Amino acid sequence: MTNVVIAEESKGKLNLERGLNAFREQIDAPVAAFFSSCVHCGLCAEACLFYTETGDPRYTPINKLEPLKRIWEQEYTLWGRAKKALGFAKPVTDELLEQWEPLIYDACSLCGRCSEICPVGNDISGMIRKTREGMVASGHAPEGLVGASFRAVKTGSPMGVKLPALQAQIRHIEADTGMTIPIDVQGADYMALLSSMEIINFPEYIEALAKIFNQAELNWTLCSEAFEATNSGIQIGSSDIAQELVERVVRGAEKLGVKTVISPECGHAYTAIRWEGPNLIGRKYPFKVVHILELLDELKAAGRLKTSSKESMSVTLHDPCQVVRKGGVRAQPRELLKLVNDNLHEMPDAGKMNWCCGGGGGVSANERAEPLRLKVFKRKRDQIESADVEAVVTFCANCRMMLEEGLEHYDMDMPVYSLTEMIADHLEPSVEEPSAVNVEEEDNE
Amino acid sequence: MNNSMDFLLWVKGPAFEIALFIFVAGILIRVIEILLLGRKADLSEARSSDVRAGIRTVLNRSIPESGILKKAPFVIIVGYLWHICWFISFFLFVPHIEVINYLLGISWPGLPNQFVDTAAVIAMISLLAMLIYRFNHPVLRFISTREDYLVWLVTFLPLLSGYFAFHHTFEPYAMLLGLHILSVELFLVIFPFTKLMHVITVLMARWYNGVSLGRKEPENQEVQS
Structure with a gap:
């Protein structure tokens, strides 16, 4: 169908x-x-x-x-x-x-x-x-969205990212860091989802998860059959497609018997799996869904997220619409940022009434919309300019791409960071030993 | 004089009954039409109470968000002025309260006539200002339909005719009062079939918005910035 x-x-x-x-x-x-x-x-x-x-x-x-x-x-x-x-x-x-x-x-x-x-x-x-x-x-x-949805259903990812691509990234990370990225661990507590954008453009996100979870001794896993969280069905507006993509995640999580599914930073992925998902498949989930920042905030509160250094560069925080305004994850980002940076300069309208990067809701996948998207990025540019900072921090891979492209378009030379990655970069440096937990688990299988 | 007396008796009698019937039946039909459509239960796990979010949105939406107040102060300030002055002119004018008391058997204290008179003038001025704004603002001109202008006229006429009647601007008074009541009847008749329905459905719209978006809000906190 x-x-x-x-x-x-x-x-x-x-x-x-x-x-x-x-x-x-x-x-x-x-x-x-x-x-x-x-x-x-x-x-x-x-x-x-x-x-x-x-x-x-x-x-x-x-x-x-x-x-x-x-x-x-x-x-x-x-x-x-x-x-x-x-x-x-x-x-x-x-x-x-x-x-x-x-x-x-x-x-x-x-x-x-x-x-x-x-x-x-x-x-x-x-x-x-x-x-x-x-x-x-x-x-x-639009063609661009039709194509993305077609690829999502056929290959499992709107960008055509298949399992071997993820496995290749995992091998790289494992070789670079010596950590083990757990995959298909039966009975793990947490199953992490990723967005294609992260696998292809920002694999550091996967590394960040592994580092943080190792330190927190979190029993987590990726799922080879359900690692993609972005949902083109939601963006194009087809409940049929959206439902099929959500069902993959639900099947994967049920098969592994996990207690909690972790949404990646990506805002629309969060909306899809957290809020629209149960309505699309017509039943409640047998597991919880949390946004990665909600989880990090919980770990912080439990004393399981320990950072050891702070950056002093001035940053501003771009609030992804689906996470902050429409998702209600609002206090956590600012609390978490404080762990690694104490030089935050808010943009006007920051928080619940932030302005969009212009590329959400499928706009970024729709090539035809690109000139308009870059034009309306003017709003974000002005906001960032008025914050007068050295870098932008955000927590959505799509926003991050859009911010990078938009800033480049307007000749603003400024790095854009992921909050999760920033935190991973400042962890207390004793992450070697806990990784044994995961190895042990895999040995037990 | 007789003709205007007959006219007044007709508008106060049969015409008023017909208008009131269309008004009440029309509203009931519209509200039932909406409610019968129903809505699916939301199966996602709510973060906070959706009932509280619904009530919160019904109340909070009357207060403009600060960013939009800066971007569109005219619409918001004149909008407030209009609604408050219209409310005073209609609900706090002693003769109106007497009509309502006669119809429904309930009453409340009114305001002094001079006060209501001023409110009516402000209401008319703000309506006129909004009409001019509607003609001139690119967005409003673009999205406005014939219905918007019809509703404007039908809302303006009772104020104008009421003002004239109160000041006995023309003679005979019976004719003037009759025209005022007739203009109100016109208002009552078109009410259920136009955007005037927002008076009723605004409560439903805010409620639905609140329960669907508000359930995602964090409990006990509204971090704005």
């Missing part, structure tokens, strides 16, 4: 009728309450960096919902049905969806600021996520 949805050759099966049905499936009481409440005040535009940085009124968040709004009004309200019967309704057509596709995919990173700003309380970004279901089913999703 899922392969049918995304296989390039089956495009004929993705049509308007399927799209309209997908829209209909998304209409629920909250959507109806939200549309009924909108007074066209326009404040959501001011919350959206795609509007504030371009001044293009088409990017007003509520305007991006026109297709879903029409379906709701014409089919789910008495008044709208009457208007439709009298011929006053504007139908949802392929032309409309084609026109709206760049608004829904290129100009929305699902950052969720609009949903926090709307005075009547409309969860606009939640509705954009819903609208994407109809877009993808009607064949109006």
Whole structure:
């Protein structure tokens, strides 16, 4: 089924009728309450960096919902049905969806600021996520995201990263550090997930996990059948694909019998596995899901995360939207940063109301959106500039890529660090001996 | 004079009953329409109470976030002014309270007439200001529909006609009062079928937003910066 949805050759099966049905499936009481409440005040535009940085009124968040709004009004309200019967309704057509596709995919990173700003309380970004279901089913999703989803289902990773690639990185790390990276350890307490971006671009993250967990004597493992946490299904807006990807993780975790699954830093991966996952597969998990920073904060509180040095360089903290605003992991990053750096300069609007890097919600996987993404990065550039620092620290591999690209685009020479990696770099230097724990475990198998 | 008396009796009698019926039945239909759609239970493990988050959002959303207040002070300040002055003009004017008492059997103390009169003037000025802003702001002009302008007019007319009636601006008074009541009836009739419904559904919208997003919020803390 899922392969049918995304296989390039089956495009004929993705049509308007399927799209309209997908829209209909998304209409629920909250959507109806939200549309009924909108007074066209326009404040959501001011919350959206795609509007504030371009001044293009088409990017007003509520305007991006026109297709879903029409379906709701014409089919789910008495008044709208009457208007439709009298011929006053504007139908949802392929032309409309084609026109709206760049608004829904290129100009929305699902950052969720609009949903926090709307005075009547409309969860606009939640509705954009819903609208994407109809877009993808009607064949109006951008090529870049279709490709990423196709690869995710076929190879297990949106970037086409297969197990041998991970194994190669693990071998490198093991050779460099002498540590053992546990894989497929039956009955481990924790199963760590990674994002493709980390495996390919930032393998230091895997090394960081190993160092920290060794020091904390955490009984952890990777899973060869479920190591990828990014979920292209969520980004393109296909519950079918998203469900299949979540199920892989759940199967892997259940097979190994782990108690807790650790989401990587990556924000959308966290949203996918932590918040959307159980709803996608239709059942609660038999394990817990924690974001890596939540776990590190717990380890710190338990005295199992010991750092020995601090950096004095001035840094600012970029809050990934899905982790901080929409994920509620808010105090931990700042507490953890204090372990390794005491020269934090916050950007304006830092914390819950941070501004997006511009590349979330699938925008970074959508090549067509690149010029717009770099343009709206202006907001982040200005913020970073006003913080006047030497480096940016963040905790999302995708944000990190976007920050690096954006800073380069605007000729700002500034390093971007992962918080987890920073902590790993400053651990107390007695990490050799605990690694024996993992070796022992593997021997026991 | 007789004609205007007949007119007043008609708007106060049958016309008012019809308008009130459409108003009440329309709202009930709209609310039931929304509730019947239902929503799926969220199976993810909540970090904090979603009920508390729902209540919190219903209340908190009346307070603008500081960043947006800086970016769009006009909409927020005039919006506040408008809603408060409209509320005073409608709910705290003694003759209105008497009508409500007659209809529902409940009443509360009103404000002195001069005070309400000033509030009505401020309400009208803020409505006019918002209309001008809507015409001129690129976003508002772009997203505005015919419904927005219709609702503006139908909301403005009761204030204007009420102001005229209170000051006896024209004669005969019966005609003036009749027109005021008629404009209110127009308001009541279109209410359930337009964005005026936000008066009711804002509570539902904030609630749903609160329970779905608020369950992810950390317990007992709101770290803003």
